[in-house]
Amino acid sequence: MAGTGIFTDILDGDVYKYYSDGEWKTSSSGKSVAIINPATRKTQYKVQACTQEEVNKVMEMAKSAQKSWAKTPLWKRAELLHKAAAILKDNKAPIAESLVKEIAKPAKDSVTEVVRSGDLISYCAEEGVRILGEGKFLLSDSFPGNERTKYCLTSKIPLGVVLAIPPFNYPVNLAVSKIAPALIAGNSLVLKPPTQGAVSCLHMVHCFHLAGFPKGLISCITGKGSEIGDFLTMHPAVNCISFTGGDTGISISKKAGMIPLQMELGGKDACIVLEDADLDLVASNIIKGGFSYSGQRCTAVKVVLVIKSVADELVEKVKAKVAKLTVGPPEENCDITAVVSESSANFIEGLVMDAKDKGATFCQEYKREGNLIWPLLLDNVRPDMRIAWEEPFGPVLPVLRINSVEEGINHCNASNFGLQGCVFTKDINKAILISDAMETGTVQINSAPARGPDHFPFQGLKDSGIGSQGVTNSINLMTKVKTTVINLPTPSYSMGDGFISRL
Numbered sequence: 357m358a359g360t361g362i363f364t365d366i367l368d369g370d371v372y373k374y375y376s377d378g379e380w381k382t383s384s385s386g387k388s389v390a391i392i393n394p395a396t397r398k399t400q401y402k403v404q405a406c407t408q409e410e411v412n413k414v415m416e417m418a419k420s421a422q423k424s425w426a427k428t429p430l431w432k433r434a435e436l437l438h439k440a441a442a443i444l445k446d447n448k449a450p451i452a453e454s455l456v457k458e459i460a461k462p463a464k465d466s467v468t469e470v471v472r473s474g475d476l477i478s479y480c481a482e483e484g485v486r487i488l489g490e491g492k493f494l495l496s497d498s499f500p501g502n503e504r505t506k507y508c509l510t511s512k513i514p515l516g517v518v519l520a521i522p523p524f525n526y527p528v529n530l531a532v533s534k535i536a537p538a539l540i541a542g543n544s545l546v547l548k549p550p551t552q553g554a555v556s557c558l559h560m561v562h563c564f565h566l567a568g569f570p571k572g573l574i575s576c577i578t579g580k581g582s583e584i585g586d587f588l589t590m591h592p593a594v595n596c597i598s599f600t601g602g603d604t605g606i607s608i609s610k611k612a613g614m615i616p617l618q619m620e621l622g623g624k625d626a627c628i629v630l631e632d633a634d635l636d637l638v639a640s641n642i643i644k645g646g647f648s649y650s651g652q653r654c655t656a657v658k659v660v661l662v663i664k665s666v667a668d669e670l671v672e673k674v675k676a677k678v679a680k681l682t683v684g685p686p687e688e689n690c691d692i693t694a695v696v697s698e699s700s701a702n703f704i705e706g707l708v709m710d711a712k713d714k715g716a717t718f719c720q721e722y723k724r725e726g727n728l729i730w731p732l733l734l735d736n737v738r739p740d741m742r743i744a745w746e747e748p749f750g751p752v753l754p755v756l757r758i759n760s761v762e763e764g765i766n767h768c769n770a771s772n773f774g775l776q777g778c779v780f781t782k783d784i785n786k787a788i789l790i791s792d793a794m795e796t797g798t799v800q801i802n803s804a805p806a807r808g809p810d811h812f813p814f815q816g817l818k819d820s821g822i823g824s825q826g827v828t829n830s831i832n833l834m835t836k837v838k839t840t841v842i843n844l845p846t847p848s849y850s851m852g853d854g855f856i857s858r859l
């Protein structure tokens with residue numbers, strides 16, 4: 357159970373502590389932030405509302421801990437990460453339980469998130485040992501006008517303090533996808549978890565604590581992003597920000613200083629369906645892509661663009677599958693569970709009502725109880741409807757019927773987002789051309805969009821992000837290249853003669 361067994365240290369009465377200087381602490385603010393269970397709409401947990409002084413302290417610790425960590429051999433860093441991964445996986449049950457209660461993620465998917473996170477940490481440790489253990493050796497005579505008098509050695513060095521801010525929908529996985537690369541690369545790490553998801557993150561951080569990482573190297577500051585977010589992201593001690601979330605990321609990127617940013621933001625992932633597509637395959641991918649975790653994935657299918665001649669058939673197939681989705685509590689592994697908050701449910705409802713007013717076809721009756729919204733397929737959506745462009749982050753999926761592939765590509769490219777997209781066709785040549793034409797960071801051919809497997813590069817174009825995620829790309833982003841140049845008194849060529857006369 358959450359907050360019990362090996363996790364008792366992280367709880368003070370009914371408020372979870374924050375993590376600083378290798379210890380679990382109660383904030384001097386005397387204030388807490390409530391975490392509302394999306395399904396019951398009652399307070400489930402409370403976390404500390406940390407103060408600016410506490411942030412300053414954590415940053416100071418992070419700076420000094422990083423200096424010793426950078427001197428820790430790579431294999432030792434990897435060993436600790438493997439240990440943390442094992443502890444995390446051994447304790448998947450209480451962590452998954454908090455995910456169920458905080459973000460209403462179905463129980464089975466919550467366990468999968470924790471296990472996937474453990475695997476990500478281990479993969480990162482192994483990849484880090486390989487890529488950080490290698491450097492480059494360059495010779496000057498390959499550039500015009502130079503002789504071989506300079507040997508250039510390059511290696512990857514840490515940036516310093518990495519600030520990690522994950523979103524509510526994968527709080528554990530999108531936290532470790534920042535923590536593990538930062539640590540293996542020799543950085544220290546300050547985590548600001550999402551409020552919904554904070555308790556799962558605190559449990560995960562305790563697994564790193566139990567693994568024995570040095571004091572101050574990892575910290576976890578809790579509090580509302582709207583209150584401490586700016587102070588954290590504009591803190592002079594921060595050398596890199598890795599953020600996943602919504603438009604907040606755009607404002608952070610405008611305020612942040614001259615530091616590397618890794619931003620994974622929203623998406624409006626399009627699913628383009630051609631006439632020759634296997635419609636059964638498309639329908640099952642639309643269900644998986646559009647409705648898993650109730651559509652609250654950045655990589656969810658968020659608009660279907662189907663060629664008119666096959667639209668009726670596809671819509672019927674999807675409708676039949678929607679009818680089979682179960683709706684209810686996450687504890688019972690229902691497919692569709694409450695969305696994260698009342699404001700999110702209200703926003704989704706606003707998009708639905710706009711589509712209704714403008715004449716979209718409702719394939720199911722719109723139904724909502726509290727934060728629980730029944731899955732809804734909206735057919736005959738037109739570009740003048742908000743749902744054609746905006747990201748509902750809920751179980752509502754618009755279908756636009758298109759006359760040509762060009763129309764589909766144009767719709768996809770007119771979006772301010774450019775995260776992922778997918779195309780369904782049996783013609784691989786067409787698929788490649790469409791993939792090239794789509795202005796998105798990734799295109800999936802004959803499958804729904806997905807970030808995983810976690811070592812694949814993952815990036816958004818336009819308002820969907822800056823930089824690229826995925827284990828290797830994150831390690832690279834959280835390092836800088838350092839070069840040392842050895843200057844020889846005379847040119848030297850291996851196997852060349854005249855060595856003695858040049859000495």
Ligand SMILES: NC(=O)C1=CN([C@@H]2O[C@H](COP(=O)(O)OP(=O)(O)OC[C@H]3O[C@@H](n4cnc5c(N)ncnc54)[C@H](OP(=O)(O)O)[C@@H]3O)[C@@H](O)[C@H]2O)C=CC1
Pocket residue numbers: 521522523524525526548549550551552579580581582584585586589600601602603604605608620621622623653654655747749775816820821
């Ligand atoms: N491209 C990608 O990889 C992904 C993108 N997303 C996108 O994220 C959005 C949903 O996630 P959601 O959690 O609601 O996103 P938000 O942008 O609302 O929040 C993300 C994180 O930012 C924090 N935050 C809020 N305000 C500030 C601030 N001023 N400064 C610093 N941090 C702040 C939040 O904390 P707090 O909770 O305390 O407010 C949270 O930890 C969707 O748009 C979705 O598409 C989601 C997952 C993956």
Ligand SMILES: O=C(O)[C@H](O)COP(=O)(O)O
Pocket residue numbers: 525526652653654655656805806807808
């Ligand atoms: O936040 C998200 O939506 C995740 O990055 C999605 O990950 P997945 O596509 O691998 O489920």
